[in-house]
Amino acid sequence: MQTEMRVNWFPGHMAKTRRILTERIRLVDAVIEVADARLPKSSRNPDLAKLARDKASALILNKADLADAQETDRWVSFYNKIYNKTTPCIAYDSAHGKVSPLLAVIDTIAKPIVERYKSRGMAKTVRVMVTGIPNVGKSTLINRLAGKMIAQAEDRPGVTRATRWIKISDYLELLDTPGMLMPKIEDTAAGKRLAYVGTIKDGILETEELAEYLLRDLMNLVPSAVLERYHLPSHYADSPSLLELAAIGRGFLLSGGRLNLERAAAVVLDEFRAGVLGRVTLEKAEL
Ligand SMILES: Nc1nc2c(ncn2[C@@H]2O[C@H](COP(=O)(O)OP(=O)(O)O)[C@@H](O)[C@H]2O)c(=O)[nH]1
Ligand SMILES: [Mg+2]
Known part of the structure; x- marks a missing residue:
């Protein structure tokens, strides 16, 4: 579980990580972005918006059990306001939370896709993936959705294997492996905050x-x-x-x-x- 945090972000690695993510995004209809509720800004990589621009998306402020509850409410309102509900945002605790609010938000973004296909007389399975920077709780969240232990730390660059889908509702399938994003360090202060929560291990x-x-x-x-x-x-x-x-x-x-x-x-x-x-x-x- 610790391995991916020791990754050194040399350019070759970054390019490969991005390539793997881009390939995975291509396989799905919707992207669940996981961020850390203690760092609702710096634990997100703004590049994702471009990489997944034609996909439905939701934002999960995870580890909400470790963040200030009022601040989390403010952040959830903030994101729901700026995205105007196109990317619904919820707070979550994937270590202890019930799965229903998570399924509900995935359902919200999947519904329009299902309806679109239905209107053309097609019953289509909506495919979803989880993504985010290291240590935000992607694997834990996938395991929660899957109802068992499936995702391990296989989301690190260089580890490839067959794509597997987990059925999470009648029409929803989840990619069993998260898509890893590099942290984007905007400035020294943001870098420190990422290091405090354990995202960057080999820091400066x-x-x-x-x-x-x-x-x-x-x-x-x-x-x-x-x-x-x-x-x-x-x-x-x-x-x-x-x-x-x-x-x-x-x-x-x-x-x-x-x-x-x-x-x-x-x-x-x-x-x-x-x-x-x-x-x-x-x-x-x-x-
Ligand atoms: N307190 C708390 N811990 C969490 C939560 N989600 C994940 N964790 C812990 O955070 C660490 C990293 O989680 P993991 O799923 O491996 O993160 P990933 O690198 O994004 O796949 C593990 O020790 C998890 O048990 C959460 O919502 N709350
Ligand atoms: Mg993981």
Whole structure:
């Protein structure tokens, strides 16, 4: 499951990833884009709109259980407003959610296609695929729709195999393998946010540097959760390193009393990714 996150995005790889995606999109009538509700902007690659422009589409803000509920509502409204319902957007939690809202949104985009064929006297199966950048929950979502474990981490470049379709309703078939998109990193700040949630592993940043940035960002979003969790002292604002304070606060020490910053950084990142600091959305909707 971790392999695809270690992919280095050298140009050859990027071209191949895009080629595979383009081929897969050609096989379907509708595309389900999965994004991360904590990063509703940066976890989307705007190139998809071009690659799938002649397909029906829906946008799933997944991992909504880890994002701020109000912010997620704003983002869902924002996208539904700008797309004017042509690309319906819903919040979802593919790790725990019921399948019905997901099927309902797929049905919404598939209905016009079914009707179009019906009007010509044809009963056609509507074919759907799931796509998105690494780690947003594509495989988990496919497994949820399939009702069992089917999709593994086979959506990485270089791994090809036969196309399989999973019947998910009377007239809907789902491609069992997601289409992978590269993350599009618009700027350094977006790159950091993608790294916080674990999309980019081999980033430009060292783990300790990343954790330091994360702590600083979290101090703006959920200060009391950070102060409490890492037992930061009242003079934290004067310190050049929140990570050092967190290591002290949590007692992450090496023999001889030196701070174990490596351990502190790993814990800070793991705890954030697991939602231990509460539900946090890293990007605000522009409503
Ligand atoms: N909390 C939470 N975790 C999720 C959700 N969807 C997926 N995950 C977890 O996120 C990680 C990546 O999921 P995966 O389906 O492999 O992502 P993919 O790379 O897009 O196929 C796994 O550890 C999943 O268990 C969700 O909605 N909520
Ligand atoms: Mg996967």
